[in-house]
Amino acid sequence: MADSDLPGALGGIRVVELAGEASAYAGLMLAGMGAEVIVVEPPEGHHSRGFEPFLDDEAGPERSLWWWHYNASKLGVTLDLGEEGDRDRFRSLVGTADVVLESERPGRLADLGIDHDTLRADHPELIWVSLTPFGRTGPRSQEESIDLTVLAAGGPVWSCGYDDHAIPPQRGGGNQGYQTGSVFAVLSAQTALLARDRTGQGQFVDVSLHAAANVTTEFASVQWLVAGDEVQRQTGRHAAVEPTTFTRALSVDGIDVNTGFPPRSARDFAVVVEWMESLGLKDQFEEFFFLEMGTQLEEDLHLSQIGQDPEVTAMFGAAREAVRFIAQNITAHEFFIGAQERGLAVGIIYSPEEVLADPHFQERGFPVEVVHEDLGRSFTYVGAPYIAPKSPYRIRHRAPHIGEHNHILSPK
Amino acid sequence: MKSEALSHIRICDFTGQLAGAGATRWMAAFGAEIIRVEDPVRLGKWDVLRGTSPFVDERRGHEFGGCFNNHNVEKLGITLNLRTDRGKELLTQLIAECDAVTENFAAGVLERLGFGYERLREIRPDILYVSNCGFGHAGPYRKYKTWGPIVQACCGLTFTSGLPDMPSAGWGYSYMDHHGGNFMAMAIMAGLIHRSRTGEGQWIDMSCTDAGATMLGPAVLDYTVNGRPLRRDGMPYSNRSQFPAMAPHGIYEADGHDAWLALAARDERDWQAITELMGIDDRRFADLAGRLAHEDDLDDAVRAWTSKRDRFEAAAELQAVGVPAAGVAKPVDRVDNDANTEAWGLWPTVTHGEMGRVRVDGIPAHFSDTDWVLERGGPLLGQHNRQILGGLLGYSDTELADLVAEGVI
Numbered sequence: 001m002a003d004s005d006l007p008g009a010l011g012g013i014r015v016v017e018l019a020g021e022a023s024a025y026a027g028l029m030l031a032g033m034g035a036e037v038i039v040v041e042p043p044e045g046h047h048s049r050g051f052e053p054f055l056d057d058e059a060g061p062e063r064s065l066w067w068w069h070y071n072a073s074k075l076g077v078t079l080d081l082g083e084e085g086d087r088d089r090f091r092s093l094v095g096t097a098d099v100v101l102e103s104e105r106p107g108r109l110a111d112l113g114i115d116h117d118t119l120r121a122d123h124p125e126l127i128w129v130s131l132t133p134f135g136r137t138g139p140r141s142q143e144e145s146i147d148l149t150v151l152a153a154g155g156p157v158w159s160c161g162y163d164d165h166a167i168p169p170q171r172g173g174g175n176q177g178y179q180t181g182s183v184f185a186v187l188s189a190q191t192a193l194l195a196r197d198r199t200g201q202g203q204f205v206d207v208s209l210h211a212a213a214n215v216t217t218e219f220a221s222v223q224w225l226v227a228g229d230e231v232q233r234q235t236g237r238h239a240a241v242e243p244t245t246f247t248r249a250l251s252v253d254g255i256d257v258n259t260g261f262p263p264r265s266a267r268d269f270a271v272v273v274e275w276m277e278s279l280g281l282k283d284q285f286e287e288f289f290f291l292e293m294g295t296q297l298e299e300d301l302h303l304s305q306i307g308q309d310p311e312v313t314a315m316f317g318a319a320r321e322a323v324r325f326i327a328q329n330i331t332a333h334e335f336f337i338g339a340q341e342r343g344l345a346v347g348i349i350y351s352p353e354e355v356l357a358d359p360h361f362q363e364r365g366f367p368v369e370v371v372h373e374d375l376g377r378s379f380t381y382v383g384a385p386y387i388a389p390k391s392p393y394r395i396r397h398r399a400p401h402i403g404e405h406n407h408i409l410s411p412k
Numbered sequence: 413m414k415s416e417a418l419s420h421i422r423i424c425d426f427t428g429q430l431a432g433a434g435a436t437r438w439m440a441a442f443g444a445e446i447i448r449v450e451d452p453v454r455l456g457k458w459d460v461l462r463g464t465s466p467f468v469d470e471r472r473g474h475e476f477g478g479c480f481n482n483h484n485v486e487k488l489g490i491t492l493n494l495r496t497d498r499g500k501e502l503l504t505q506l507i508a509e510c511d512a513v514t515e516n517f518a519a520g521v522l523e524r525l526g527f528g529y530e531r532l533r534e535i536r537p538d539i540l541y542v543s544n545c546g547f548g549h550a551g552p553y554r555k556y557k558t559w560g561p562i563v564q565a566c567c568g569l570t571f572t573s574g575l576p577d578m579p580s581a582g583w584g585y586s587y588m589d590h591h592g593g594n595f596m597a598m599a600i601m602a603g604l605i606h607r608s609r610t611g612e613g614q615w616i617d618m619s620c621t622d623a624g625a626t627m628l629g630p631a632v633l634d635y636t637v638n639g640r641p642l643r644r645d646g647m648p649y650s651n652r653s654q655f656p657a658m659a660p661h662g663i664y665e666a667d668g669h670d671a672w673l674a675l676a677a678r679d680e681r682d683w684q685a686i687t688e689l690m691g692i693d694d695r696r697f698a699d700l701a702g703r704l705a706h707e708d709d710l711d712d713a714v715r716a717w718t719s720k721r722d723r724f725e726a727a728a729e730l731q732a733v734g735v736p737a738a739g740v741a742k743p744v745d746r747v748d749n750d751a752n753t754e755a756w757g758l759w760p761t762v763t764h765g766e767m768g769r770v771r772v773d774g775i776p777a778h779f780s781d782t783d784w785v786l787e788r789g790g791p792l793l794g795q796h797n798r799q800i801l802g803g804l805l806g807y808s809d810t811e812l813a814d815l816v817a818e819g820v821i
Binding site: 010012029033038048050053054055056057065066068069070082099132135137138139141142143144146147148149150151152153155156157158159160161162165167168169170171172173174175176177179180181182183184186187188190191192193194195197198199200201202203205207208209210211212214215216217218219220221222223224225227229230231233234235236237238239244247248252256257258260336340343344345346347348349350351352353354355356359361363364366379380381382383384386387388389390393396398 | 415416417418419420421430438439442449465466467468478481482484504535547548550551552553555556557558559560561562563564565566567568569570571572573574575578579580581582583584585586587589590591593595596597598599601602603604605606608609610612613614615616617618619621622623625626627628629631632633634635636637640641642643648649650651655656657659661662663665670672674675676678699732734735736737738739740741742743744747748751752753755756758759770771773774775776777778780782785800
């Protein structure tokens with residue numbers, strides 16, 4: 001069997017997803033793993049079909065690239081859940097599902113008589129994953145919420161921004177509040193499926209976007225929980241209790257790089273010395289002497305020695321400046337490759353579209369072509385988060401048109 | 413008490429830091445038997461978090477890293493010196509009893525230790541092996557070194573955060589260490605589900621930069637479909653919303669030191685409520701197109717209202733008229749003073765062998781039947797040697813004492 005014919009880890013699993021902004025990424029990943037994900041929209045289409053960007057910048061329900069991305073690999077049906085007949089068809093559809101995924105406002109589905117409590121008696125093996133801003137029952141469960149407020153209330157925003165605190169803290173781009181919740185919704189569905197292998201029983205899972213943001217802030221939470229210290233945001237680097245020094249440099253082609261940790265071992269100092277000499281930069285760098293001193297180190301420098309030992313402080317500072325100086329004199333890509341090939345961990349700050357053009361991601365098969373036979377074209381999408389040869393994660397096909405797979409539903 | 417969800421799964425776990433340890437953390441919370449294998453010679457300090465801040469008190473050393481405890485709750489810990497033949501033999505016996513082997517070393521390290529995938533398959537033909545590193549185990553950058561900020565830079569995430577004509581603000585923490593771990597958990601469980609249905613193991617090659625790049629889909633399509641790169645004048649502007657377009661949508665100054673309020677109008681109803689509450693009356697802002705065309709002035713008008721108010725009181729006023737709003741929460745606000753995180757039980761207290769009782773991150777999902785349990789702190793170095801090497805592999809106390817004396821465990 002060719003790789004492209006393999007069913008994926010969740011082959012044979014049916015997921016019914018009520019179309020939603022927050023849960024769309026979870027459905028996308030479950031579909032990528034091979035589940036048959038049927039996304040349920042209202043008859044006029046889900047409102048996220050009205051989200052920018054649009055194909056050729058022309059709005060239209062089949063032209064939203066937001067919809068295309070988040071609903072690739074899914075099948076699409078339409079139901080008017082305000083109508084009892086369609087609610088019956090929804091109940092029938094749920095009866096064929098292994099997993100229901102929804103991000104409805106707490107209480108809405110109960111009012112309609114199609115919530116898990118109502119349906120579980122007939123479907124004890126059903127797994128129901130609910131993804132809501134604050135969970136189903138907490139005191140804030142009825143608050144209005146979007147990605148921005150999830151990230152503001154949940155902690156990430158506090159840690160992101162600039163050294164100048166007169167500038168507002170920043171929200172990272174790309175719906176990361178929704179997507180973080182979605183990642184946990186996927187883990188929940190998988191965990192419940194593995195549990196069902198053993199018990200035969202389904203269950204209800206209550207996933208909270210706010211909780212998901214709260215427990216993915218790394219030091220901000222742990223520093224507070226363990227030591228009662230509050231981290232402060234800094235430009236382009238970790239929010240910290242004590243200020244840290246720069247890690248950013250602007251390369252000659254105007255692209256930023258992350259210069260990483262400064263060299264600390266004799267080997268690393270020797271690498272920087274060799275690199276500067278090979279670029280002919282040695283004579284322009286006043287502190288070259290301290291780099292040469294670093295090549296004689298018998299033990300690695302330790303961060304705690306900064307400010308204590310003047311020689312160590314000078315070597316550290318020179319190393320950091322030297323790496324930045326190199327970055328400022330070559331292109332970002334030359335810097336990234338040059339440093340990493342020499343064993344120094346640095347990064348190039350790519351914009352999203354630049355990632356797909358990079359040979360590494362291309363060789364891994366990360367960019368994938370998705371056929372839009374309806375347009376007679378194909379487009380490049382982001383691909384799989386991991387390579388699993390026996391159960392590949394794949395973008396299986398374009399997102400569905402409104403009601404494209406209504407034949408799946410029981411007849412009216 | 414343990415969760416029963418994954419209690420039938422046992423993993424031989426070499427993960428560390430957050431990008432790896434985060435993966436098996438989730439599974440441990442749901443009852444999987446996660447056996448961390450550490451190096452007794454280096455006191456497990458391949459995982460630098462074993463000995464780094466934050467600390468609960470003045471004590472220092474490899475049993476006192478606050479993040480290590482946080483990321484390794486409910487796991488078991490054993491020591492094996494894999495430089496020795498006996499250590500390799502014990503590891504071989506352990507792997508034969510496990511469903512999966514997991515690691516986030518630099519590419520090739522486990523193979524150099526003598527336990528590459530081919531060897532793992534010899535030991536147990538249906539073994540699941542999940543490796544996780546910054547650029548994966550295939551491709552020209554496979555040997556490159558990363559940690560969170562490098563991953564975030566190279567996958568596009570850093571670039572998306574910040575203001576026009578300013579350097580990237582990026583992520584003020586290792587967002588992709590969390591999600592490196594989460595996507596690795598996803599890969600492990602996908603592999604286990606496949607294995608439970610087919611009996612087939614495999615090697616899953618997880619790359620943090622691939623995982624991160626899946627999180628920027630609409631921006632990528634705007635380029636591949638419309639030819640519009642995100643690297644362009646006026647972009648990114650991440651507190652504003654391009655996909656979908658909304659205005660106002662931002663983080664605004666509130667009254668107080670470093671106090672901020674996030675709010676947005678999703679639609680005309682929200683906007684109407686905002687104008688009435690804030691007393692904004694400007695014909696330029698009558699529709700979304702007008703608000704987007706005059707967004708700087710719009711933000712000034714909103715700021716005139718927010719800057720005189722407490723962030724939480726202002727958010728409550730906006731919520732009362734149905735508008736999404738939230739004060740930007742500081743750690744104290746959300747850990748100690750948030751009724752919702754408290755009701756969720758989001759900061760459980762675990763007991764660590766040296767640190768004592770410590771609060772940790774909880775799990776953002778509650779299961780009706782087999783919910784997570786976090787009670788035990790991260791393992792001390794070799795804390796469970798007797799339980800695993802004795803209980804599981806059958807070594808007697810005398811044999812274990814010899815193994816200690818020989819420097820094997």
